Amino acid sequence: MEFRIEAQDTRCEARAGVLVTAHGAVETPAFVAVATRGTVKALSVDDLREIGVQILIGNTYHLLLRPGPEVVAELGGLHRFSSWDGPWMTDSGGFQVFSLGAGMEHGVGKIASIFPGEEAPRPKGESIVRVDEEGAWVKSLLDGSWIRFTPEEVIRWERLFGADIILPLDECTSPFHDRDYTERAMERTHRWAERALRAFAETEGLGPNPKQALFGIVQGGAYEGLRRRSARYIGSLDFSGFAIGGSLGKSKEDMYRVLEWTIPELPPEKPRHLLGIGTVEDIVEAVKRGIDTFDCAAPTRMARNGALLCAEEEGFRLHIKAARYKKDERPIEEDCDCPTCRRYSRAFLHHLFRSGELSYFRLATIHNLRFMVRLMERIRAAIRAGSPLEIENLIG
Amino acid sequence: MEFRIEAQDTRCEARAGVLVTAHGAVETPAFVAVATRGTVKALSVDDLREIGVQILIGNTYHLLLRPGPEVVAELGGLHRFSSWDGPWMTDSGGFQVFSLGAGMEHGVGKIASIFPGEEAPRPKGESIVRVDEEGAWVKSLLDGSWIRFTPEEVIRWERLFGADIILPLDECTSPFHDRDYTERAMERTHRWAERALRAFAETEGLGPNPKQALFGIVQGGAYEGLRRRSARYIGSLDFSGFAIGGSLGKSKEDMYRVLEWTIPELPPEKPRHLLGIGTVEDIVEAVKRGIDTFDCAAPTRMARNGALLCAEEEGFRLHIKAARYKKDERPIEEDCDCPTCRRYSRAFLHHLFRSGELSYFRLATIHNLRFMVRLMERIRAAIRAGSPLEIENLIG
Numbered sequence: 065m066e067f068r069i070e071a072q073d074t075r076c077e078a079r080a081g082v083l084v085t086a087h088g089a090v091e092t093p094a095f096v097a098v099a100t101r102g103t104v105k106a107l108s109v110d111d112l113r114e115i116g117v118q119i120l121i122g123n124t125y126h127l128l129l130r131p132g133p134e135v136v137a138e139l140g141g142l143h144r145f146s147s148w149d150g151p152w153m154t155d156s157g158g159f160q161v162f163s164l165g166a167g168m169e170h171g172v173g174k175i176a177s178i179f180p181g182e183e184a185p186r187p188k189g190e191s192i193v194r195v196d197e198e199g200a201w202v203k204s205l206l207d208g209s210w211i212r213f214t215p216e217e218v219i220r221w222e223r224l225f226g227a228d229i230i231l232p233l234d235e236c237t238s239p240f241h242d243r244d245y246t247e248r249a250m251e252r253t254h255r256w257a258e259r260a261l262r263a264f265a266e267t268e269g270l271g272p273n274p275k276q277a278l279f280g281i282v283q284g285g286a287y288e289g290l291r292r293r294s295a296r297y298i299g300s301l302d303f304s305g306f307a308i309g310g311s312l313g314k315s316k317e318d319m320y321r322v323l324e325w326t327i328p329e330l331p332p333e334k335p336r337h338l339l340g341i342g343t344v345e346d347i348v349e350a351v352k353r354g355i356d357t358f359d360c361a362a363p364t365r366m367a368r369n370g371a372l373l374c375a376e377e378e379g380f381r382l383h384i385k386a387a388r389y390k391k392d393e394r395p396i397e398e399d400c401d402c403p404t405c406r407r408y409s410r411a412f413l414h415h416l417f418r419s420g421e422l423s424y425f426r427l428a429t430i431h432n433l434r435f436m437v438r439l440m441e442r443i444r445a446a447i448r449a450g451s452p453l454e455i456e457n458l459i460g
Numbered sequence: 461m462e463f464r465i466e467a468q469d470t471r472c473e474a475r476a477g478v479l480v481t482a483h484g485a486v487e488t489p490a491f492v493a494v495a496t497r498g499t500v501k502a503l504s505v506d507d508l509r510e511i512g513v514q515i516l517i518g519n520t521y522h523l524l525l526r527p528g529p530e531v532v533a534e535l536g537g538l539h540r541f542s543s544w545d546g547p548w549m550t551d552s553g554g555f556q557v558f559s560l561g562a563g564m565e566h567g568v569g570k571i572a573s574i575f576p577g578e579e580a581p582r583p584k585g586e587s588i589v590r591v592d593e594e595g596a597w598v599k600s601l602l603d604g605s606w607i608r609f610t611p612e613e614v615i616r617w618e619r620l621f622g623a624d625i626i627l628p629l630d631e632c633t634s635p636f637h638d639r640d641y642t643e644r645a646m647e648r649t650h651r652w653a654e655r656a657l658r659a660f661a662e663t664e665g666l667g668p669n670p671k672q673a674l675f676g677i678v679q680g681g682a683y684e685g686l687r688r689r690s691a692r693y694i695g696s697l698d699f700s701g702f703a704i705g706g707s708l709g710k711s712k713e714d715m716y717r718v719l720e721w722t723i724p725e726l727p728p729e730k731p732r733h734l735l736g737i738g739t740v741e742d743i744v745e746a747v748k749r750g751i752d753t754f755d756c757a758a759p760t761r762m763a764r765n766g767a768l769l770c771a772e773e774e775g776f777r778l779h780i781k782a783a784r785y786k787k788d789e790r791p792i793e794e795d796c797d798c799p800t801c802r803r804y805s806r807a808f809l810h811h812l813f814r815s816g817e818l819s820y821f822r823l824a825t826i827h828n829l830r831f832m833v834r835l836m837e838r839i840r841a842a843i844r845a846g847s848p849l850e851i852e853n854l855i856g
Contacts, residue, residue, distance in 0.1 A: 102811065106818035109803065131786065131811050138787060139807055147803050368818075390527065391534060403506065407543050411535055415498065415527050422502035422764075425818050 065229070065277035065304050067335045067356075071448045077327060077354030080447040083305075083335050085151040085228035086275035087143060090118045092335065093351045093443050095342065095436045096153060096359035100126050102136075102146045104433070105364055106425040109148045115402060115434040116441070120148055121359045124221055125157035125213075129206050133224035141226030141272030152227035153359070156218050158281065158309065159340065161200045162236030165193030174340050176239035176314045184240055195235055197252065215256040219263040219278075226273035229305070232260030234281040236310040246285035246311070250294050253283045257298060277304035279337060286313030288325045295329035305335035308355075316346065323353040344373075344380050344439060344455065351443055352453050363436050367428035370417050372396050373435035375460030382410075384428070389414040399460075402434035403427075435459075461625070461673035461700050463731045463752075467844045473723060473750030476843040479701075479731050481547040481624035482671035483539060486514045488731065489747045489839050491738065491832045492549060492755035496522050498532075498542045500829070501760055502821040505544045511798060511830040512837070516544055517755045520617055521553035521609075525602050529620035537622030537668030548623035549755070552614050554677065554705065555736065557596045558632030561589030570736050572635035572710045580636055591631055593648065611652040615659040615674075622669035625701070628656030630677040632706040635714075642681035642707070646690050649679045653694055673700035675733060682709035684721050691725035701731035704751075712742065719749040740769075740776050740835060740851065747839055748849050759832050763824035766813050768792045769831035771856030778806075780824070785810040795856075798830035799823075831855075 066084040073079065083090040097104050097112065099120040104112060112120070122142060127133070139145040142152050167173060171185035192203035199214030215233045222230040233256050235249045257280055264278045280303035284290030298306060308326055312319035319341070330336060335356045341347070342360020350358065363373065366381065374382040374397050382389075382396060395405035396413070404413075404427040416424035442458045451457060465477040479486040493500050493508065495516040500508060508516070518538060523529070535541040538548050563569060567581035588599035595610030611629045618626040630649045633642045653676050660674045676699035680686030694702060704722055708715035715737070726732060731752045737743070738756020746754065759769065762777065770778040770793050778785075778792060791801035792809070800809075800823040812820035838854045847853060 101815045101817060102808070103817050103819045106822075108799070108819060108823065110799065130815055131807075135787060135807075139789060139805070145805075145808055145811075147808065391531060393535060403504070407505065409535070409541075411527075411531075412498070412541055412543065415541075419497045419526055421497060421499050422818065422821050423499045423504060426502075426822060427504065 065275070067305065067333070069333070073352075073447050073450070073453065076352040076453065078351045078447050078453055079354065079356070080444045081356065083356070085277070086273060087149060087151045087228050090151055090357070091444055092356040093440055093447075094118050094357045095347070095440050096121045096337075096357055097433060098359055098361040098364060099146070099148070100361070101130070102127060102142060104429070105368065106429045107433070109146070111426070111430055112148065115430055116437040117433060119151040119153065119357075121153040121155060122225065122227060123155050123157070123160075124218060124225070125160040125202065127154070127225060128157070128211070128221055129204055133221040137224035137226070137271055143226065144272070151229070153229040154222050154225050154227040154231065155339070156222070156231040156233045157202070157213055158231070158234035158236055160202060161193050161195065161213065161233075162238065162310075164202060165191045165195070166238040166241065168192070170238040170240040172238055172240060174236075174310075175312050175316070175319060197255075199233065199256075200235070215259040216263040219260050220267060220270070223267045223271035223276070226271045227276065228273065229277050229279055231279055231281060231307055232257055234283060234309055237283065237285045239286065239311045239314050241285060241311065243285075243287050243290070246287060247290055250283040250285075250290055253281065254294070254297055257281070257301060261301060261303070279303055279305040279307050281307045281309045281339070282326055282330070283310040285311040286318045286322055288321075291322055291325040292329050295326045299330045303334070305337065306330050307337040307339050309339045312341070316349075319346065320349055320353065323350055323355065327354040342436070344459065347439065348443070348453055348455055348458065363432040364429050367432040368425050370428075372413075372428055373432045380459070384410065384413050384417050396431050400431065400434065402431050404431040461671070463701065463729070465729070469748075469843050469846070469849065472748040472849065474747045474843050474849055475750065475752070476840045477752065479752070481673070482669060483545060483547045483624050486547055486753070487840055488752040489836055489843075490514050490753050491743070491836050492517045492733075492753055493829060494755055494757040494760060495542070495544070496757070497526070498523060498538060500825070501764065502825045503829070505542070507822070507826055508544065511826060512833040513829060515547040515549065515753075517549040517551060518621065518623065519551050519553070519556075520614060520621070521556040521598065523550070523621060524553070524607070524617055525600055529617040533620035533622070533667055539622065540668070547625070549625040550618050550621050550623040550627065551735070552618070552627040552629045553598070553609055554627070554630035554632055556598060557589050557591065557609065557629075558634065558706075560598060561587045561591065562634040562637065564588070566634045566636040568634055568636060570632070570706075571708050571712070571715060593651075595629065595652075596631070611655040612659040615656050615663060616666065619663045619667035619672070622667045623672065624669065625673050625675055627675055627677060627703055628653055630679060630705055633679065633681050635682065635707045635710050637681060637707070639681075639683050639686070642683060643686055646679040646681075646686055649677065650690070650693055653677070653697060657697060657699070675699055675701040675703050677703045677705045677735070678722055678726070679706040681707040682714045682718055684717075687718055687721040688725050691722045695726045699730070701733065702726050703733040703735050705735045708737070712745075715742065716745055716749065719746055719751065723750040738832070740855065743835065744839070744849055744851055744854060759828040760825050763828040764821050766824075768809075768824055769828045776855070780806065780809050780813050792827050796827065796830065798827050800827040
């Protein structure tokens, strides 16, 4: 894998470049579309090509449950199986160690959203994860059996899936873990990272893709000392790039600070991925702090829930269910070039959404993903042109 | 509306021709894709164009509930609202008078399926329909309110929707209605047909489409005398074409007999539509008996339920859920030219279906509809070439 930085913003840490994988190049900064089970929900690979998506990320936990790494390998790997022959990433299942574990008990995601007057959110359910030094036990959502995740097994599974960029098993901590627990989890993640690197070397040649690259994951929660230590340590290991994982604090400001502590400690010549983040504001702020790639389920999930990305609306979201769109003949966005906006009115999308029609989900997803792709195109162009990275210049 | 018969099979009643509507020509025999609420479930209009669909049928009952005829008219009619600017038909809601009424009480569809040893199927639920001379009261599935359907109101709604071919309110009878009830319902349907014709004349100029055509509907159940009387009577009225509705008996043989009684009584120069029928065998047999167009939800519904049309499988159905497809790298059909078969394996479709992925529904629907479109293409070519209409020559 090769990473070329071709332009560097002089006012901030933003850079534009090209990440060359075994299955094609990705212009960065880039949005990685989430294809948890091997498909972006509601779309086909022809849809993805048409709207300019460059790279997908699958999920080891979900693909392990179904159809399983052996089946995927036997069918030629993720690229051939899914028909997406462009670049693939796979997440390690580390996020599920969190979301089905502490995230469940603490009732939180990567960034806590706390309402005024609340100490902490309510639990969402019982943890179905047990972490120990060797790895993690995680319950199958399909049949309730306990599955053993270890750094070595995860690498073996990802070898069989054959994505171009793979991630090692890590333990994401919650915004409600204290410094002590966060530190212990971080140190364990560091030991897992070394084990993953060894396993990666020992499995060379396994699976359908001989040119995989392994990225390291930085942890440390929203604690400056821990983040700096983790970035320095992980950054010193022989990874092809780095991902920033785990808790990003209790607010957007916390998240930006985490990036400001982490990124200066990482080797500048290697690519940096921010896991699971993807609102318009967050992407722009993270690019300014030196992030090259992002993945996030929010744009596609929002689409399915009726929130369509729209530059002119508050929070950049148009809620298509609202009665005011019943007779609105305009496209979602006047200047959008996506197949949905070229063809359909808000009124018809409102009707499809209210009627629960399956065609809605695809049309909405196409628009939201195209919105993200265009945002990234404009971010890259701005960096290369030396124009300021201000939201007003980047969308609409 | 113009209908040109361009070829006539000499061994049977099959004919090939062109039905010219205000929004384009339809080569017949043709399959009309079902777009109940203004969209073929899971597809976009670009998908429909790509697979060669010629004409759609919407449903007055469902479009009345949402978004309503006034809204559709204000948005320029069904063509503009839905972005499908090719030919449209609308059914009258007469089928819902049956399916939510007697069909519910008798537990049947258009053709009864009775298991050996059974006298009659069990009820599916309580009727939410009351039929009287003036029309029918039908409960809204949205809010439980009673809606008044009359021949005049239905024509007014269909004027506002603006489809190219519209159907009058009729009362479909059940295969379990006796001769006496079937006769009374048929005579009422005849009176409704005359009222619909008057209402159609009186509403000229209403709505977005000044060139609508009204088809008459033949009833009479599976009783020879009634079917012949109904066909002669409806055939004598000033309709632009005819549809065959209502009960088609208790077996495929009953259905073929109904066609053999009905079609010779209809004016040969006008188009004939068979409502709600659409298996491969039934279409071929009905074409042989002189049917020009068909609509049926089965191919698209089957797709969503995992039954993919495949010439080589029993009943022409491949059940994609079956474990034997888990590692099957072939497309659904080797020689199919649809976007799904060109791109995806049975193994991946099996995975998508088992995972409940939204993208499955579209890919499966594309294949099944393309299968129907190709079947009709081959039927037309066979009629024009004078080759025999045998299933073996028409698919695979």
